[in-house]
Amino acid sequence: MADAPPPLYAPREPIFPRRVTGFFRSLKWWIMGVTLGIYYLLPWLRWDRGPNLPDQAVLADLASRRFFFFWVEIWPHEFYFVAGLLIMAGLGLFLFTSALGRVWCGYACPQTVWTDLFILVERWIEGDRNARLRLFKAKWDFRKWRLRVSKWIVWLMISIATGGAWVFYFTDAPSLARNLVTLDAPAVAYFSIAILTATTFVFGGFMREQICIYMCPWPRIQAAMMDEGTLTVGYRDWRGEPRGKHRKGARAAAATRTATAYAEETVEEEAPQQGDCIDCMACVNVCPMGIDIRDGQQLECITCALCIDACDDVMDKIGKPRGLIDYLALEDVPPPDLSPADDTWEPRPWWQHVLKARTILYTVLWSAVGLGLLFALFVRSDIELTVSPVRNPTYVMQSDGAIRNIYDVRLRNKSGENRAFRLSLTSDATLDIALQGETGLDVTVPADTTFLQRVYVTASRDDPAALADRTDLRLWVEDVDADIRASVGTVFNGKGSE
Secondary structure (H helix, E strand, C coil), rough: CCCCCCCCCCCCCCCCCCCCCCCHHHHHHCCCCHHHHHHHHHHEEEECCCCCCCCEEEEEEECCEEEEECCCCCCHHHHHHHHHHHHHHHHHHHHHHHHHHHHHHHHHHHHHHHHHHHHHHHHHHCHHHHHHHHHHCCCCCHHHHHHHHHCCCCCCCCHHHHHHHHHHHHHHHHHHHHHCCCCCCCHHHHHHHHHHHHHHHHHCCCHHHHHHHHHCCCCHHHHHHCCCCCCEEEEEEHHHCCCCCCCCCCCCCHHHHHHHHHHHHHHHHCCCCCCCCCCHHHHHHHCCCCHHHCCCCCCCCCCCHHHHHHHHHHHHCCCCCCCCCEEECCHHHCCCCCCCCCCCCCCCHHHHHHCCCHHHHHHHHHHHHHHHHHHHHHHHHEEEEEEEEEEECEEEECCCCCCCEEEEEEEEEEECCCCEEEEEEEEEECEEEEEECCCEEEECCCCCEEEEEEEEEEEECCCCCHHEEEEEEEEEECCCCCCCCCEEEEEEEEEEEC
């Protein structure tokens, strides 16, 4: 009977990472503090845009279909700015992955950040790894219920704050907070907070590594972004194997020596079969994914580098040089036939792994998109118009035989005050323009709005435009109080279009 295929999903086994200190752990704390601070506090920042505009610094105003980011205001027809930012985010992800592996996953991914925060709460309430293991295996008595419920309450508070912060980005934060407390907020606000609260609570508390393994597509995509020159967290097995116990020797200063010098010293003073790894399991115990980095590259590894801090701490204690677990590239593995005393081979410096053709290409593309967006942002005008010809009917013949075309013109006033706009046209034909409801060609457009104005363009019965099929024309709008103009080309349909 053929063997059954392996299961596609493995039941979760709880992981209890041990506390660790070091450079990478401190870096993760700083990134977590900055990212969470930005997320929770940004909706409360104020930005004065004038009396007719919202004063929230970052606001996705869905009701008005506009996005505000400090001094930048993006209108619906300017969605290319959002598309450009998404393209930059994708290229940035490709760039960092090509250079440093899953550095996004290990340091800045929301799942990683909130999981770190939840683990911090768990460690604060239940204790470090050994205490949490004992509690997990203990029977459900009063103490276990007290600790678990206390932890869940703190998790729930963090989750509610997470969902609440998200909805504040879509309306005025102080007003919505007041309405939420008085139960006057829209139902969609409570529903959104409930959904985000539930997902944060479950994903950060009970599905931590499962999200990265089964739900996130990036571990499977990253292989296309990485090559043998990509720096990623790895284990120098040629130095650590075979594993064995070491006594703390007199070579405490060996960490400052070169790898070749240390290898020569090892040949002279220790058995050649014994590596630097003492099999202390520190790298496994601190891993939030519960894997052993010494088994090689694995899909589960998020390159958080906590195993580097743990291993370096052990190497310091036993007087061995740091770097047994480190950021390294596959092409930096020494040849298998290299003698420990051979000093002719050296790994490439880290900057050569970062500055390579692929990362340079990603950087150029990323910069080009960013510069393009900046250029588009600074050259855009405060006034715009769009023209929609009314083609039902295509034209109207008046009592004197003149031909009239009708156009719906949308005038956008992006400034913070009411503006008087003057409409005009240019064409090779002799055409007259008139505005519905206006005696002249001036129309007042309210501040920061789009105003719909119906425009009539007429050709006399003897004009070539009245007899022709199509005649090109250009509609212009000018700010009366400022030297700003905008135009859109369209066509005039005559009797020849029948």
